[in-house]
Amino acid sequence: MTYRIGVDAGGTKISAGLVAGNKLIRKIKIPTEQGKGRNQVIKNILKAISIVSRGIEKKEIGMIGIGLAGPVDSKNGILKVAPNIKGMQNLPVRKIVEKTSGIKTIVENDAKCVALAESRQxxxxxxxxxxxxxxxxxxxxxxxxxxxxxxxxxxxxxxxxxxxxxxxxxxxxxxxxxxxxxxxxxxxxxxxxxxxxxxxxxxxxxxxxxxxxxxxxxxxxxxxxxxxxxxxxxxxxxxxxxxxxxxxxxxxxxxxxxxxxxxxxxxxxxxxxxxxxxxxxxxxxxxxxxxxxx
Ligand SMILES: [Zn+2]
CATH class of the missing domain: 3.30.420.40 (ATPase, nucleotide binding domain)
Structure with a gap:
């Protein structure tokens, strides 16, 4: 079984889900805590990933997708402007998550991801x-x-x-x-x-x-x-x-x-x-x- 992890990181909460095929197997929600600075936000994104993938072996996870609000340079996995999460702009989110998790990571604008989900729906x-x-x-x-x-x-x-x-x-x-x-x-x-x-x-x-x-x-x-x-x-x-x-x-x-x-x-x-x-x-x-x- 290959799973995928989807993370939707907004200004107040981070939602993460474990997905198999087109089905959401489980989902969790934790606070973004953007007031504590961008390092904390990144920590919380990683925490959400680890909670939602509990009990699943790393080799079973095909990819991690992260959706962020604002213009995203998806080729490089960087949020260019961060209207809702202060201090996140120009942070190499993909690189950080990929390095820490050892799993292929893609970063994309959140609303574009929603459009993709609707297109399938x-x-x-x-x-x-x-x-x-x-x-x-x-x-x-x-x-x-x-x-x-x-x-x-x-x-x-x-x-x-x-x-x-x-x-x-x-x-x-x-x-x-x-x-x-x-x-x-x-x-x-x-x-x-x-x-x-x-x-x-x-x-x-x-x-x-x-x-x-x-x-x-x-x-x-x-x-x-x-x-x-x-x-x-x-x-x-x-x-x-x-x-x-x-x-x-x-x-x-x-x-x-x-x-x-x-x-x-x-x-x-x-x-x-x-x-x-x-x-x-x-x-x-x-x-x-x-x-x-x-
Ligand atoms: Zn405008």
Missing amino acids: FKCKNLIALTLGTGVGGGIIIDGKIYHGSNYAGELGHIVIDYRGYKCNCGNNGCLEEYCSGRGVERLAKKYFGKAIPPLEVQRMAEAGNKKAIQVYNEFGTYLGIGLADYVNIFNPEIIVIGGGIGRAWKLFLPNAIKEMKKRAFDVSSSTVKVVPSKLEVDEAGILGVASLD
């Missing part, structure tokens, strides 16, 4: 996956493979939907990420309720029929639809999958997003694309994707 080779969470991550799958461009392609959260819009962490203005993320929901809640409300609470209110909360998600959907229209025009994907923690509220915003997308995109492409919610658990998608890299 939906058995679809031309697909776009959007992860709506703290930020907006994205991955483009073309002919069954992650599209990298020269290296860092697929920053789908950073397309501009309002050129005079909110300042984004990336330095640009009006990126989709500022509208269709957790803070996007909070901002809209402020607009409709006059105060910031956590996204999950707004979701519950909307599901219970609160009119203002429903308006929050309608407007959220409009913004998302503007972005979707661009992806559809550029990539003409068969499927766009919406995942991530904020994406769980898809019933509230997806109808409006699809309406807006159809209004804006070329009909030849928008009439065939399927925009669907992810069927995978949020952390499962990352683990399965990163463990299927080669």
Whole structure:
């Protein structure tokens, strides 16, 4: 039996899973502890790997895949910009893990890994996956493979939907990420309720029929639809999958997003694309994707 290990290292937690074939055998979650510095984060990544592979012989493990948020130089296994884990940029993560574990290691952007997992889940080779969470991550799958461009392609959260819009962490203005993320929901809640409300609470209110909360998600959907229209025009994907923690509220915003997308995109492409919610658990998608890299 050959196993693979998938690690999804985020700003607050590190999820790791033991994968055989396409199946997640076991998974664990430990804190990232980024406040203790990057050495501690690396230690915790190694700890997660050792916990999840307990009882398995090293020779039975084919590879370790590590997914990180931010632009990753996957050829060299280095996170180039670390928006969510402070101090991790330019750290040779692959080299360190490979040297310590003695197992072949691949490092990739987390959202690209999710896209790969979705591509397998939906058995679809031309697909776009959007992860709506703290930020907006994205991955483009073309002919069954992650599209990298020269290296860092697929920053789908950073397309501009309002050129005079909110300042984004990336330095640009009006990126989709500022509208269709957790803070996007909070901002809209402020607009409709006059105060910031956590996204999950707004979701519950909307599901219970609160009119203002429903308006929050309608407007959220409009913004998302503007972005979707661009992806559809550029990539003409068969499927766009919406995942991530904020994406769980898809019933509230997806109808409006699809309406807006159809209004804006070329009909030849928008009439065939399927925009669907992810069927995978949020952390499962990352683990399965990163463990299927080669
Ligand atoms: Zn941006």
